[in-house]
Amino acid sequence: MIMPDHARLMxxxxxxxxxxxxxxxxxxxxTAxxxxxxxxxxxxxxxxxHILWADRIWLSRFDMCEKPTCAGHETLKLWADWEVLKADRMKMDDVIDKWADGFSESDLRDSLEWHSGAAGRILSKPVWLLVTHIFNHQTHHRGQVHAMLTAAGASxxxxxxxxxxxEA
Structure with missing residues (x-):
């Protein structure tokens, strides 16, 4: 199990x-x-x-924000405009900070039950596992973005x- 400080670090x-x-x-x-x-x-x-969409899906399950109004492959319906995407990302990072700051050890030991669109059924998992998943998902896709940016000549x-x- 992770500790609350780990959620705040992530x-x-x-x-x-x-x-x-x-x-x-x-x-x-x-265009690029x-x-x-x-x-x-x-x-x-x-x-x-997509990263923002997934963060909103997950944080809505923790009652921290509204669920997105589109499917994961339709994110340009919400964020076609670059400036809107950037602004909404900054707001979501504030939400994530607040969410992570609120965890106690007992919160992380609890379970969350939700309907998974990906699995097509109700699931229940320990909160610590879901927190780990959320941050891992972000990191996975940010790695893809990092590679695309580097290939495009950005730094x-x-x-x-x-x-x-x-950090220590």
């Missing part, structure tokens, strides 16, 4: 990495951000939108957790 890492990727992506024009680069969600913009920051400012 929330800080989430924000740090999002700031890096969005800054690097902003150095490209809209939307170019199909062969990733699962095709482009830099769409992959960033995102390092991703190593130990390089994050303020």
């Amino acid at each position: 929330a800080r890492y989430n924000r740090w990495q999002n700031e890096s990727l969005y800054t690097a992506a902003a150095s490209l024009d809209q 951000r939307l170019e199909d680069r062969g990733a699962f969600f095709r482009s830099i913009h769409e992959t960033l939108a 995102p920051d390092d991703t190593d957790l130990f390089l994050m400012e303020g």
Whole structure:
């Protein structure tokens, strides 16, 4: 099981990495951000939108925000505009910080029950496992974005957790 400090650490890492990727992506024009680069969600913009969509799906299950109004492959319906995507990402990072700051050890030992669209059924899992999953999902897709940005000539920051400012 993870401890509350781990959730808070990963929330800080989430924000740090999002700031890096969005800054690097902003150095490209809209055409470059939307170019199909062969990733699962095709482009830099769409992959960033997918990460935000998934964060909103998961955090809605914890009653921290509203559930998105589209399917995961339709994120451009919500975030076709780059500036709106960036602004909503920043707001979601605030929500994630608040969510992570609120955990106690007993909260993390609890279970969450929800209907999984991916599995097509009701699931119940320990909160600590779901917190780990949420941060792992972000990291997975941010790695894809990092690779696409680098290939496009942008320069995102390092991703190593130990390089994050303020860590021991």
